[in-house]
Structures are given as C-alpha cells and as structure tokens.
Amino acid sequence: MLVRRSFLLLYCLVALLALASGSPIFAQRTPSSALPLPDVTGSEIAAPTVQIIRLDFNPTGSGRCEVTLTPWPEQAKQAVERAAAIWSTLLNGSQPIVIDVCWSTFLNQDGTPNLGLLANCGSRTGAFVNFPGAPLADTDYPLPLANQLGNTDLNGSDPEMQCRFNASRTDWHTSVDGIVPADQFDLVTVALHEIGHGLGFEGSLTWDDGDDSEIECNNTLGVGCYAQIPAVYDRFVQTTRGKGILTFENNSTALGDALIGDALVFEGVNAKVANNGIAPRLHAPTSWRMGSSYVHLREDTFQEGDNRLMTPNTESGIAIHHPGVVALGMLKDMGWEIYDLSRAYVDAGNSGMENGGVLHPFNTALEGISAVPAGGRVLFFAGDYHENLTISRPMRLESIQGIVRIGR
Template identity: 40%
Template sequence: MKSNYSLPLWTILSLLGVIFILSPAQVGSAQDDDRLPATEEMHVIIVAGDKETPTHIPAPFSAAEIATRSQAPEAVPININYNPASCGGPISAWPAAARTAFEYAVDIWSLLFESGVIISIDACWRQDSTGALGWAGPSDYYRNFNGAVPNRWYPVALANQITGGDLNAGTAEISANFDATQTWYFGIDGQTPSSQFDLVSVALHEIGHGLGVSGSMRFDDGTGSNECNGGIFGTGCYGWSNSAMIYDGFLENGAGQNLILTYGNNTGALGTQLISNDLYFNGPATTAANNNNPAKIFAPNPFNPGSSISHLDDATFSGTFHALMTPTISSGESNHYPGAVALGILDDMGWGVMDFSHVYVDSQASGVEHGTQADPFDTLIEGYQAAGNYGVIHMAAGSYAEAFLLQRPLTIQSTGGSVIIGN
C-alpha cells in the first residue's frame, strides 16, 4: 500500500447526475495556453442507484497479493494527500478504516498500468449536502505536448505518463472528494451490507474519472449559466479554447459517425446526438474488450449533467463485470475491478494498460513480456501469476513443460490449435 495517490482532475459528477462546466470566462488565462486548470465544477460524480440485484465483482487478486504487488517496482507509484488545504469547504478527519479502503482502491489501480511516473491524489473527506457519494477529476489538462494528439486536452496524469515527466510541477494530478455523511462500508472484502455504500467501489470509480474516463460534451438547457455559447436550449458543444478532450474524439453514434468530425460545435445537431441514447466509444482496445463492438455510452434524454457521456451505459453494463464505470452504485453493491471495457477506454486514450481479465501466453514469444496479445508471456506460470480472479489465459498452440497448482477461479483456453501442458 502506498500512502499518497493522485489522478487527473476532470471527472464529471455522476452520482446526482450533476455536472458543472467552466464557462469561457472561467477558463480565463488558460484560453491561450496549453494548460487548462480544472475546477470542482468540472468534476464527475457518482450517485446512488436502486438495482434490485447489486453486482459483486471481486478484485483481481487477494488482498494479500494486492498489497505485495502494489509495492513491486513495476507498480505505478500513487501518493495520497489526505485533506490538503486545497479541499476547501467543511471537511472531517478521515476515519482510519476509510483510509484503509481508499488505499486498497489505489493499490488496485497501481497494478493496472504497464509503467508510469508518480501520480498524486488529493483526497477530501467532505461534509456534503448534494447527495453525491463522491466526485473527482483531474487537477489540470494539457495539450500539444510531445506525444499528444494535436489540439486535444489530456488529463494531467495521462499527460505525465506520455511525456515521462511532471508537467504540473509536483502538485496533485487528481482531486477526489467523498461525502463523510453517507452510510459507508469500509471493508475491503466486497461483502457490503444492503444498507451501506461500498467505499472501495466508489473510490475506484472516481479515480477512473480522474485518470480520464470523462469527456467535455455538454447540452445547453437554455436556463441559468450558458453551458454552450449563446445559451440556446438544445445546443450541444464540447471542449475549451478550440480543443476537445482526448476522450471526446472516440465518440460516435449508432451509424458510426464520429461526433467531432460529423457535427459542428455549438449546434443543435450535436445537441440532438447527446440525448439520443445511441452513442458509443469506438477505439480498438475498447471494441476488442466488448466482443468487437463499440461500447455504449450513457446518453439519456433528458441530458444528465455530470453523468451523461462520461459513463458506460447503465442499462447495458449494470450487472456485468463492467459495472464499475456506470453512473450509479446501489447500496450493497461492490465492484472491485474496473472491467476490460473501461480499461480499454483508458488504453485507447494512451495509458499502457494491464488488463488481468485477459492474459496471453505463447511459448515462442521473445523480447518484452507484458502478457498482452502483442507482448505475451512465454510461460504458463507467468500467465497464471498475472491473471486475476475469473480471468482468461489465452494460450498459443504449443507444448508447455510446466506444472502448477490452480488455486483460483479462471479459464485457460487455446487461441487456436493444440496446447499441451505438462512434461
């Protein structure tokens, strides 16, 4: 377990379905810069759901294994700053058990990337009155750095991973907030009582938004602050300073039309798409993780600020192994793994992802070994050690003169041809 963790601060609030977006005036001096400071209004929240049969998705490894693996050199170092001055508002001291749960969630995330520079998280235990369970996001966004897609905003944690540097000069990459007044379950075993909310799951969810599972698409409701230029009801818009988020570039409709390439910014045509219930994230890693189909994104009518567009579709993915990044969590529910689809989204955006639900082995492999389809392990025992609970080990045809004791639920299958295991 590492004490001190941080992730990108552009997470849209998903709990109450409330999202706050910076107006052009609020962006201020960042408009002519390649750094976009985030505010709490840009966070993504998660809200309480009412699923009749809550899901229980286990962590990829036992708690003991996670503790050991998170200290290994290949784990991404994540630091946590509890209740720093940046939290603001009324805060309470973090209960010791809450810290344990949060650090467990951080340790899980630290295992899921191939390599990386330090990530820091500002973790705030807030007294909130909105009803949200948690809200988080990147602290900054950067664009046009070495290795970036031109004119796309990246959450700072991802920008740092791509550059191998520290663009934000030692400040936290992610700001994560949790409502201290909720009825929380602080255990790490996933056995969440029906009357409590699982803190590990909510922490995993919000960290996922801080890492980049969130976009900038918004819908103008015609009242109050102008979500889009002009404040006209039904207008759809995205981005700041003429740049969309890296996440936004993968969004398309059911006809396969990319939203940014097909529909103009600040238009009614884009607004119609944002409430169509027919939007998808289409990237190679995401589609591969979703049975070779783009992943459906939450895009209800009416638009749900803070939730729409920045989550996996609730009706499609709730109750599955991909439930963590849906917009709601019910009491009694526990999801201790992001799922292959959410990891695919992060991979498509530029993270080097380690997905323990699918591990690849080829006895003829050589060179770099990550257990991925492109860089498989060359021994079955390595695949077994890497695969998580209920994972799948995909084995290339050949002979594997190995013996091992199978001690957790998983599937071993051939990618084609005969596989011989044992002497």
C-alpha cells in the same frame, strides 16, 4: 455465497471467497503439460513497472482540499488505498500519480447536508496539449495520462487529481472485504469508479439547458457544444450510425440532439476487442445530467460483471473491485499502457521491477488478484505469501512451481 475456510487449492474456481482466517491455503503444483507458455511479446523486458499512486488525505492550501473537511476514518482511508492499489496493478507508467483525497461535508445551497451525492473526482484542470510525446495533436489529455505520455511531470509538485467523498453519509461500507450490507455503499467500489474519471473518463461536451444561472454553451436550450481543444475521450465518441461527435457543428441543436439521443458509442480498437467486437455504448439518456451523461458506459447495456463499474449509478449492497475489461480497453485507446492481465504472475521473491508478467511478476498475492478480471488466472511461483485475502469475483489461483501457501 461466502466461504471462509482453509483448503488445498487445485485448479480452484472461487467466487465471493474470503480468505481471512489464520490458517493458510495451499496450492498444488500444476502439471507441466498445463503450464502457460511465457508470453513476452510487447517487450516486457523494457516495460515500465506498476503505476505508483500516492494519496494525500485532506491536504490543505491553495488548490488542494478547499472544502469543509472532516477527519478521515482509518478504515475509510484503507478502502480508498485499496482502490488505488487495484488501479496501480493495472496501469503501467513511469510518472507517479498524486491524488488529493478529501473527506468533506457536501452541502446544498441552503447549507444543509447533501446526502444524494456519493463522491466526485477529476484530473487537475489545465490545457495539456501538444506536449512532446502526445499521440494526437490539438487534443487535451487528462493530466495523469499526459505525464505518462510525455514521460515527465508536467505539473511539478502539484497533484494530478482530486477526489472528494461525502462525509455526510452514514451508509458507507468501509471494509475492504467485498461483503456489503444491502443498505450500504462500498467505498472501494466508489473510489475505484471515481479514480477512473480522473484517468480518462471525462470529456469536454455539454448540453445547454437555457438557464441564465449557468451558461453551458450559448444559453440556447437544446444546443450542444464542445471545447475549442477537445479531450482525448471526445476523439473516440461516435453515434451508432458512425458519425464522429466532433464532426457535428459546434453550438448546434444537431449536436445537442446527439448528446441526448441514447445512441453514442466509444469507437476505439481496444474497447471493441474487449467488448466482443462491438463499440461500447455510452450513457446518453434523453434528459441530460451534468457529470453523468456522456462520460459513463450505458447502464442498460452493462448490467452484469465488472464492466458495470463505469456506469453512472452505483447500487447499494454491491462490490465491484475491478474496472472491467471494457473500461480498460477505452483507457488503452486513449493512451494508457495496460497489459492484458487475463492472467497475472506472482512471485514473493521478486524484489525488482513488477508488471505482472512472467519475467517481472508481482510480489504479493493481493496485486495478483487485484489485476485479473472475472475469470482470470493468478499464477504463483512457489513460496509463502503472508497475506489475508478477500476475493470477490470468480478467478483461478494456480501454482506453476512447487507449493504455495497463502495466509497468516
């Protein structure tokens, strides 16, 4: 249900709520007995600020958007910018992430438009292994993460990631309002998903189909294999019986069977905490699909809520504007610094460091509502927030100090 109105906000649970009118909303002060205690564990004072993510739209040149390009529609650019802003509020790192964003015509081999694929994205290729600050030896880290862990720009002026979106499709929903027609695909949702791959949802394992046109392993049907230096994602993958995926013999049918046995999990401490103590199931269908199998959450397991974002298939008519706590837990296991933002603080008067904590709150309402998962709390310091907001999942907005006005 969508409601557009001005109202007095008092412990209000909102769902699919669009605050887009010219009239502001107001938040009354929370009684002192209900105020959350400041949580400064984890050295918030010394914590980095929100992650800087810079988007380069349709850059040209060697190694950039070397595809057939179409000019970006302005509203489509704003949708991708919104997705990047959501990730920015959730990640905390000292090194900027530069993403080449290509609005390109996807073509089949015969030159006709490919209308089936929505987008694809990944970190820049290269071996980012055994650098100073790497938590695990002989492990390949996605470049955006390697830069944070090493606290340096390992690739200089080159971008950290490239994302391509299918300009041939006419069914994109490019508004950021989260109100998606049944026959359209929400670009914010797709961009949020694709950036997630570049941040860490990518591995080195593959399955060989025995086709000579592209040899995945050793050109033997049913064999599975992994890179000599595995990805950090690979280090956490196990079977449901507890056997690590990298303990299988490389280039073996036993590994191939495991990859298509619908019995893989991500065995990370933070991922399990986020998933009620259970290792999250991964997408491992009985038919291998390159780019889909292994590097997504299992769709049949995660059918509801924000955790659906990193499953392999995006439905039309759906908006998911948060990665979900399970995906964030997985990224944290891989090495990303991510705060527990089940509650986020916002203070319009903060002009310094921001990380959503009580000592260093965000300074815009948009950052606050982008950071918390479904059921989260956004706690506002008194002030005027001259913003129009769209809230597309349940959360609670509260004032912890005086009157809060949101709107233009």
